[in-house]
Amino acid sequence: MIDRRPSTPGEILREEFLTPHNITQDELAKAMGVSRFRVNEIINGRRALTSETAVLLGKALGTSARFWMNLQVAVDLFDAERKLGAAAASVQCLLAATPSEFVVEMPLA
Numbered sequence: 001m002i003d004r005r006p007s008t009p010g011e012i013l014r015e016e017f018l019t020p021h022n023i024t025q026d027e028l029a030k031a032m033g034v035s036r037f038r039v040n041e042i043i044n045g046r047r048a049l050t051s052e053t054a055v056l057l058g059k060a061l062g063t064s065a066r067f068w069m070n071l072q073v074a075v076d077l078f079d080a081e082r083k084l085g086a087a088a089a090s091v092q093c094l095l096a097a098t099p100s101e102f103v104v105e106m107p108l109a
Contacts, residue, residue, distance in 0.1 A: 005075065005078050005079075006071070007071070008045050008071070008072075008075050009042060009049045009057075009068055009071040009072050010042045010044060010045050011043075011045070013042065013043055013057070025039045025040055025043065028060060028061075032056040032060045034053070034056065048075075048076070049071070049072040051069060054066075054067075054072070
């Protein structure tokens with residue numbers, strides 16, 4: 001289990017895209033066709049990314065929706081593992097299969 005919470009999509013958005021490229025929240029919101037409030041909530045960690053927002057961010061910033069969703073999933077899983085704690089550890093495994101028997105990643109389309 002990871003000890004440090006992963007950077008949120010909003011932190012990455014601000015530090016790696018907006019600030020270095022002098023893009024304002026208002027400019028990004030207009031490019032995406034969403035409200036500035038929505039962008040601000042994401043940047044300040046008060047709103048999680050939806051798949052729709054990930055698609056719009058990918059188009060606006062020349063990245064992929066998958067990039068943004070992977071960031072969000074990392075944060076969500078970290079938070080869920082911390083929240084569940086011992087309850088998750090006490091779950092009985094019903095399948096004794098090796099991990100290689102399962103598909104670990106979805107193929108890229």
